[in-house]
Amino acid sequence: MAFAAFGGGGAAAATANEPVHLRGGWVAVGLLAPGLAYLLLFFLAPLVSLLMTSLQVAPEGAGKGEYVPGFEWSNYATAISTYWPHILRSFGYALTATVAALLVGYPIAYFIGVTARKWPLVQALALTLVIAPFFISFLLRTLAWKQILGDNGWIAQTLHSLGWLPSDQNIVGTDFSVIFGLTYNFIPFMVLPIYTSLERLDRRYLEAGNDLYARPSTTFWRVTLPLSLPGVVSGTLLTFIPAAGDYINASQIYLGSINTAMVGNVIDRTFLESQEYPIAAALSVLLMGIILVIVAIYVKRSGTEDLG
Amino acid sequence: MVSGGAFAEAGADLELREIHKRFPGFTAIESLDLTIPAGSFFALLGPSGCGKTTTLRLVAGLEQPTSGQILIGGKDVTNVKPYRRPVNTVFQSYALFPHMTVLENVAFGLKRRRIADPTRKAHEALELVELDHLAQRKPQQLSGGQQQRVALARAVVNRPALLLLDEPLGALDLKLRRQMQLELKNIQQEVGLTFLHVTHDQEEAMTMADTVAVMNKGEIEQMGSPEELYELPKTVFVANFLGQSNLFTGDVRGDNGDTIVVEVAGVPVAVPKARAQRHRGLVTIGVRPEKLLLHPSRPEPAAGVNVLGPGRVIDVSFTGVSTQYTVAVPGIGEVIVFAQNMVFGPVVQAGAEVWVSWRVEHGFGLADELPDDGDRFIDDTTTGGIAQQTKEELLEELEEG
Numbered sequence A: 001m002a003f004a005a006f007g008g009g010g011a012a013a014a015t016a017n018e019p020v021h022l023r024g025g026w027v028a029v030g031l032l033a034p035g036l037a038y039l040l041l042f043f044l045a046p047l048v049s050l051l052m053t054s055l056q057v058a059p060e061g062a063g064k065g066e067y068v069p070g071f072e073w074s075n076y077a078t079a080i081s082t083y084w085p086h087i088l089r090s091f092g093y094a095l096t097a098t099v100a101a102l103l104v105g106y107p108i109a110y111f112i113g114v115t116a117r118k119w120p121l122v123q124a125l126a127l128t129l130v131i132a133p134f135f136i137s138f139l140l141r142t143l144a145w146k147q148i149l150g151d152n153g154w155i156a157q158t159l160h161s162l163g164w165l166p167s168d169q170n171i172v173g174t175d176f177s178v179i180f181g182l183t184y185n186f187i188p189f190m191v192l193p194i195y196t197s198l199e200r201l202d203r204r205y206l207e208a209g210n211d212l213y214a215r216p217s218t219t220f221w222r223v224t225l226p227l228s229l230p231g232v233v234s235g236t237l238l239t240f241i242p243a244a245g246d247y248i249n250a251s252q253i254y255l256g257s258i259n260t261a262m263v264g265n266v267i268d269r270t271f272l273e274s275q276e277y278p279i280a281a282a283l284s285v286l287l288m289g290i291i292l293v294i295v296a297i298y299v300k301r302s303g304t305e306d307l308g
Numbered sequence B: 001m002v003s004g005g006a007f008a009e010a011g012a013d014l015e016l017r018e019i020h021k022r023f024p025g026f027t028a029i030e031s032l033d034l035t036i037p038a039g040s041f042f043a044l045l046g047p048s049g050c051g052k053t054t055t056l057r058l059v060a061g062l063e064q065p066t067s068g069q070i071l072i073g074g075k076d077v078t079n080v081k082p083y084r085r086p087v088n089t090v091f092q093s094y095a096l097f098p099h100m101t102v103l104e105n106v107a108f109g110l111k112r113r114r115i116a117d118p119t120r121k122a123h124e125a126l127e128l129v130e131l132d133h134l135a136q137r138k139p140q141q142l143s144g145g146q147q148q149r150v151a152l153a154r155a156v157v158n159r160p161a162l163l164l165l166d167e168p169l170g171a172l173d174l175k176l177r178r179q180m181q182l183e184l185k186n187i188q189q190e191v192g193l194t195f196l197h198v199t200h201d202q203e204e205a206m207t208m209a210d211t212v213a214v215m216n217k218g219e220i221e222q223m224g225s226p227e228e229l230y231e232l233p234k235t236v237f238v239a240n241f242l243g244q245s246n247l248f249t250g251d252v253r254g255d256n257g258d259t260i261v262v263e264v265a266g267v268p269v270a271v272p273k274a275r276a277q278r279h280r281g282l283v284t285i286g287v288r289p290e291k292l293l294l295h296p297s298r299p300e301p302a303a304g305v306n307v308l309g310p311g312r313v314i315d316v317s318f319t320g321v322s323t324q325y326t327v328a329v330p331g332i333g334e335v336i337v338f339a340q341n342m343v344f345g346p347v348v349q350a351g352a353e354v355w356v357s358w359r360v361e362h363g364f365g366l367a368d369e370l371p372d373d374g375d376r377f378i379d380d381t382t383t384g385g386i387a388q389q390t391k392e393e394l395l396e397e398l399e400e401g
């Protein structure tokens, strides 16, 4: 009977193809509705509002923070010409921090995902250690680093006494400390996706590489790394995008100084202090646009669509 | 060890000395000694789980022996890294790189060794396995049999001094399989490479190999030319694993100079001494089914001929070139007879009373005995058997630790 049922089912599916398709379409719309509503409400609406703000104009004789709707495209020109060093610095910091997080994160992910396979306990422990920092607010952790790297911390003192750091220089408030903070804060976002793709890596490919005259380093570059590329792409995106918009690490309260201000800090200041809402909005739109372009080029170039 | 930039000029010989391989809680290889001369086609035959893949992995360097030595071309490579051994493997699981095209997969080894013109050579290897038209595909876009042929091309293209083939034709249909067997044999003879070929297809082993080794439970039971193994098996396992055998157990009752006489259920059966592993006590003797003749009446006693019977034909099955008769002989059990189909239809029908006879020189005497339960076609690889073995190993391990 199973045979008959199977045959009948096949025929029914073939003839009823069209209606099934349509019904499937409505089900999909129904399932998507809450998500679409959410996007409309919480993403599209603020975006439109942001775009409109960025084009607002200050009327004749208006006080601080008084703007009316308009089409003042020059806001963008002003934002770029005034703050281009901050924009450049943001992307420079984010890029450096992403590369640093990759260099630190990949070996960690490799250790957990491949080396530690033989010891499940070690694997679980190491994973926990990677996630553990999330249990403490990242503001607190960044403040803790300010203490550690600060002038009275043992690191700065040691470097001073060894003469490796001139006595009139600090660690906190420099490019280094901000990039360090960004790297530190985003390492888990780098490690976890890479770990996920390495964990699935079949050792037999490595053995095949070895069998085909590839020494371990060659096997790594030709087999392991390409196979973990999807993880590397997600990890770098999860690090680069938030790092470019970050304003905590670079702020003076945390690891930065006036000289390390990123776009995020500028937006923060122009919006809350000087109340130049259109400029702040224009900077936000610019930041978003540049990130979008960079990510699009990056994803296309790394050709992730080929990789499972 | 691996000469960069050039192919191996000739095969290398392989020698395994006293190899043991223990996995945690399981002994996969138990004291393996094996010598494969340079330029030979050596087949390793055995049931699933007997340690064939493990043996190849040891030779390739992907696994370290617990003890023992591996020599390739006279050099001790026991501690040499896999990528430095002049060896390539066709993996049982193919292990094709998923992120590379078929062509890139095949050219991989050539590029690592900086062989001139890798792309052209890779195309040639793909032509050999008739897959050149799929060179730009990814492995996951191929069928299982196509993937297997790519794996074959990827190893063969390197012309290694020693090629390890782990069931390289298992996923192919009969026609393609025969064709690939011929290609492989050609490649091997052309350059005089050494092939170590693992299979559980006994016919493949018999037709392709110069030497066949039958492996069972991590040990080599018997080794020799295909004819030798077939005509003169030395153990019950070999007698049943390579083709079929009729086996009988009985006490040695007499000695006629060149032959011993074994009493099988009251009937004297002669076996040449030279073909018997043991000459006294309880022994198991055998004869191949195609060596037996069926007689509708009791044959005249003649020198040099053994006769059993009368028995009753309980099954007749037509297999094409021959017909298989199953004859039940009281006190002895079932005897299988293959008869060439020289005439139309079976010579005798089911239910007929028959006698079977064979020439004394076709019989053989084995070194071990049939298992107690008397099942003459017992399969050593039943899950029960494996479970029992594993249990014994575990107990042993526990006692040692």
Ligand SMILES: Nc1ncnc2c1ncn2[C@@H]1O[C@H](COP(=O)(O)OP(=O)(O)OP(=O)(O)O)[C@@H](O)[C@H]1O
Residues within 6 Å of the ligand: B023, B024, B026, B027, B028, B046, B047, B048, B049, B050, B051, B052, B053, B054, B055, B092, B200
């Ligand atoms: N890493 C391992 N750990 C523990 N036991 C193993 C390991 N690898 C293999 N074995 C065991 O060793 C035995 C031999 O395995 P092997 O793969 O060599 O068998 P095989 O002869 O190639 O079988 P098949 O014909 O099914 O491929 C098996 O019983 C297997 O379970």
Ligand SMILES: [Mg+2]
Residues within 6 Å of the ligand: B052, B053, B054, B092, B166
């Ligand atoms: Mg195997």
